[in-house]
Amino acid sequence: SQQGEEDPQALSIQEGENATMNCSYKTSINNLQWYRQNSGRGLVHLILIRSNEREKHSGRLRVTLDTSKKSSSLLITASRAADTASYFCAPGGFKTIFGAGTRLFVKA
Amino acid sequence: GAGVSQTPSNKVTEKGKYVELRCDPISGHTALYWYRQSLGQGPEFLIYFQGTGAADDSGLPNDRFFAVRPEGSVSTLKIQRTERGDSAVYLCASKQGPLENTEAFFGQGTRLTVV
Secondary structure (H helix, E strand, O other), X not given: XXXXXXXXXXXXXXXXXXXXXXXXXXXXXXXXXXXXXXOOOOEEEEEEEEOOOOEEEEOOEEEEEEOOOXXXXXXXXXXXXXXXXXXXXXXXXXXXXXXOOEEEEEEO | OOOOEEEOOEEEXXXXXXXXXXXXXXXXXXXXXXXXXXXXXXXXXXXXXXXXXXXXXXXXXXXXXXXXXXXXXXXXXXXOOOOHHHOEEEEEEEEOOOOOOOOOEEOXXXXXXXX
């Protein structure tokens, strides 16, 4: 298992704008997951993308995966104040490892 | 219960004391994880159980930390001779199995404060 590295560390946008955050990893994976954390408590699973998928949608979320570049991106469209949270990627493995995350702040 | 339950939600203890943190995973989930998270950081992996056995305890910082899962369900994280640096939120998560493509379900954490 390996740790993903999220970028940017922090992001501040206006409500209604799109938010994009990126994740890079080092070795081949079978899947990659994104999680959200509000207020430093439990993480919530958002979406899983498999290595044979290039793009996946879930509501206002769009995740891409580029296995040749070992990177993934999470796009939140039409952001809301409630999207304010920290976002983490977790490259696939039996042992789920997290990086430092991207702290997103959506201003109303 | 329907989700992962962690107790207590908050624990304040004096330096040098022993503490136990409990995690009740989702029923039927065989994989259980403990993480530690300091303010502004991501969750730091501590230990992973598959059933009753610790499949990977490489994240435990030192021998003051120990975790058990005797019946393959509830897990207890034990910290001896607590230090101020142990103050953090301790998170527990469970998964349905050892498969890579399953999501982890998290509890709300125990906030440990060592004074």
